[in-house]
Amino acid sequence: MGIRLLKEPVLEKPDMVACWPGIGNIGALAVDTLRTQIGVEEFGDIEPWDFFYPRKVIIKAGVVTDMEFPGGRFYYKKGEGRDLIIFVAEEQPTDGGRMYAEGRKAYEMGGLVLDVAERFGCRRVYTSGAAVALTHHAARPRVWAVTTTESLLQDLKSCENTVLMSEIEGIGGGGSITGMNGLLLGMAGRRGFEAVCLMGEIPDYLSGIPFPFPRASKSVLEVLSRFLGLGINYEALDRMTAQVDGFIESICESLPPPMKERIGQRRIARQVRPEAITEEDAKWIKEHVDELFKKGDTGGERPS
Amino acid sequence: MKDPLRFSRRPELPSSSLVVAWSGDVGQLGPKVLDYLKRKLGCESFCEIEPVDFFPLGGVAIEDSLVQFPESRFYASPRHNLVLFESNSPASEWYRFLNIMLDVAEHYCHVKELYAIGGMVAVSAHTTPRELVANFNSSEVKEALTPYQILGEFDYETPLGQRPTLNSFLLWAAKRRNIPAVSLWVPIPFYLAGIDDPESKKRVLAFIDQRLELGIDFSDLDGEIRSQNEKLAEARNNVPYIEESIAKLESNQSLSEEESLRLVNGMDEFLRGK
Numbered sequence: 001m002g003i004r005l006l007k008e009p010v011l012e013k014p015d016m017v018a019c020w021p022g023i024g025n026i027g028a029l030a031v032d033t034l035r036t037q038i039g040v041e042e043f044g045d046i047e048p049w050d051f052f053y054p055r056k057v058i059i060k061a062g063v064v065t066d067m068e069f070p071g072g073r074f075y076y077k078k079g080e081g082r083d084l085i086i087f088v089a090e091e092q093p094t095d096g097g098r099m100y101a102e103g104r105k106a107y108e109m110g111g112l113v114l115d116v117a118e119r120f121g122c123r124r125v126y127t128s129g130a131a132v133a134l135t136h137h138a139a140r141p142r143v144w145a146v147t148t149t150e151s152l153l154q155d156l157k158s159c160e161n162t163v164l165m166s167e168i169e170g171i172g173g174g175g176s177i178t179g180m181n182g183l184l185l186g187m188a189g190r191r192g193f194e195a196v197c198l199m200g201e202i203p204d205y206l207s208g209i210p211f212p213f214p215r216a217s218k219s220v221l222e223v224l225s226r227f228l229g230l231g232i233n234y235e236a237l238d239r240m241t242a243q244v245d246g247f248i249e250s251i252c253e254s255l256p257p258p259m260k261e262r263i264g265q266r267r268i269a270r271q272v273r274p275e276a277i278t279e280e281d282a283k284w285i286k287e288h289v290d291e292l293f294k295k296g297d298t299g300g301e302r303p304s
Numbered sequence: 305m306k307d308p309l310r311f312s313r314r315p316e317l318p319s320s321s322l323v324v325a326w327s328g329d330v331g332q333l334g335p336k337v338l339d340y341l342k343r344k345l346g347c348e349s350f351c352e353i354e355p356v357d358f359f360p361l362g363g364v365a366i367e368d369s370l371v372q373f374p375e376s377r378f379y380a381s382p383r384h385n386l387v388l389f390e391s392n393s394p395a396s397e398w399y400r401f402l403n404i405m406l407d408v409a410e411h412y413c414h415v416k417e418l419y420a421i422g423g424m425v426a427v428s429a430h431t432t433p434r435e436l437v438a439n440f441n442s443s444e445v446k447e448a449l450t451p452y453q454i455l456g457e458f459d460y461e462t463p464l465g466q467r468p469t470l471n472s473f474l475l476w477a478a479k480r481r482n483i484p485a486v487s488l489w490v491p492i493p494f495y496l497a498g499i500d501d502p503e504s505k506k507r508v509l510a511f512i513d514q515r516l517e518l519g520i521d522f523s524d525l526d527g528e529i530r531s532q533n534e535k536l537a538e539a540r541n542n543v544p545y546i547e548e549s550i551a552k553l554e555s556n557q558s559l560s561e562e563e564s565l566r567l568v569n570g571m572d573e574f575l576r577g578k
Contacts, residue, residue: 049399049477057468057476062439062456063446067468067476105397 003112005044009076014083016122018113020092020180024213026200027128030220035086040075046112051093087113092180100179110187124194128220129181131199132207136266137248141201141216143223148189159223198223214240308354308404315350317413320385321516324420327392331497333423337508338390344520347379347388358394358401387413393470402477418478418485420471426491429553434507438488441475445484495571502528539574546570
């Protein structure tokens with residue numbers, strides 16, 4: 001079980017951005033956009049077989065020639081803004097059929113990522129993900145922020161469109177962050193790193209969607225890039241947002257009228273208490289999302 | 305971490321072959337092959353893998369009023385240089401599980417070759433000869449098995465949304481240790497997969513017997529095959545839709561979903577009722 005480094009880049013106090021897929025692929029899409037735009041170089045990966053079941057066997061003329069596993073790769077970028085290490089995993093290391101990592105495997109994988117952070121002298125680790133919120137899909141998603149370091153609270157609070165998780169209406173000042181994007185924060189703090197998690201809001205009724213929610217990825221990336229001192233071009237994310245918006249609108253059109261109306265009310269005002277969309281509504285949408293997805297797919301363009 | 309292996313004894317196995325089967329296999333072919341080998345060759349259990357790290361143990365499953373508990377057990381017949389491993393498919397920590405199994409194979413049993421057995425549902429009639437299909441973890445082991453009339457010249461990639469089989473994973477893990485390994489399976493007529501198909505069992509066993517020079521007397525299994533064939537002939541004679549469906553399969557015509565289901569149920573009723 002271990003890390004395989006292709007090279008040892010010399011980096012000056014880099015920050016690390018680590019990302020595992022989650023709801024609406026919000027963090028993954030944000031980090032992927034960042035990675036593509038700044039032109040990173042891969043320098044290592046985590047041996048995957050201890051964490052994942054293989055996803056593909058390749059057999060040629062009866063002989064097993066290759067076995068593909070979900071990857072977890074390290075990239076670096078030197079010089080523009082801060083030096084940066086990016087870790088991107090294709091799956092969360094779960095035992096059995098769970099969606100999110102927990103337990104020993106999660107802890108071991110998190111440990112390996114932080115080993116790399118330590119080896120290259122990182123001081124701060126960022127993760128990102130989704131914040132399921134009582135919002136509307138066309139509203140600009142806010143970014144919920146948490147950190148391990150008290151001195152960072154003010155910095156986070158002063159970012160545009162950002163709110164500390166403790167200040168979110170209706171969650172009583174607390175909450176939890178499920179899976180690796182949350183666990184890594186705790187582990188990083190314990191090992192002496194500053195750690196920050198930035199979560200883009202996604203409406204509760206879309207939390208089961210099988211496609212990305214780029215509007216929230218953009219919000220996350222706006223805050224992340226500010227901290228990293230990087231300029232980002234959002235054209236690609238905006239194009240994807242337009243596609244997904246059209247697609248979600250077509251799904252909403254096919255909802256039962258009372259539910260459609262209740263969702264529409266959120267366009268007017270952010271919901272503070274869960275009364276406009278009831279828990280039952282959200283449950284209904286989640287349960288029917290595949291069906292709605294198929295309906296919506298018949299006429300429109302499928303978001304990538 | 306606690307040692308996951310529990311040895312009850314340590315047989316002398318200076319150079320052996322390992323045959324692996326997973327419970328829950330199509331037609332239970334693998335476990336049935338292993339049961340036969342255990343019985344005929346007097347293989348005895350000598351080691352098991354503790355289930356706690358690999359199976360959800362939040363209770364037990366019950367099947368036909370019988371408690372099912374995951375088992376992962378090695379058997380050996382030192383006289384025949386043969387080791388058997390029978391297990392439920394692990395629910396997690398697959399790579400670790402396979403490596404623990406291969407540790408026993410490599411370090412305690414000095415295994416020189418590994419055969420993983422499996423069944424596969426086939427849309428074919430029982431009168432079609434059972435073929436032995438295989439994939440290999442090296443071209444050398446494929447070459448060595450050329451004389452055994454195994455079908456193994458195919459290309460394959462796991463389709464999107466599916467996962468490789470545990471046997472493919474095992475072959476890959478064995479290759480990392482330079483243990484020659486083969487995954488063998490027999491296409492079982494779909495209407496016999498839930499009942500029994502002694503023909504398929506014989507096809508695998510005949511290969512193992514020949515390859516490992518075990519000298520097994522198959523007269524009992526031949527009797528089982530004869531008896532099954534008689535029952536199948538009787539079913540065809542007495543139940544018109546069974547005859548009609550099987551005749552269609554024999555002439556390479558496809559069955560509708562309804563016809564297939566009717567054949568499965570009718571055959572189940574007929575064979576189990578006999």
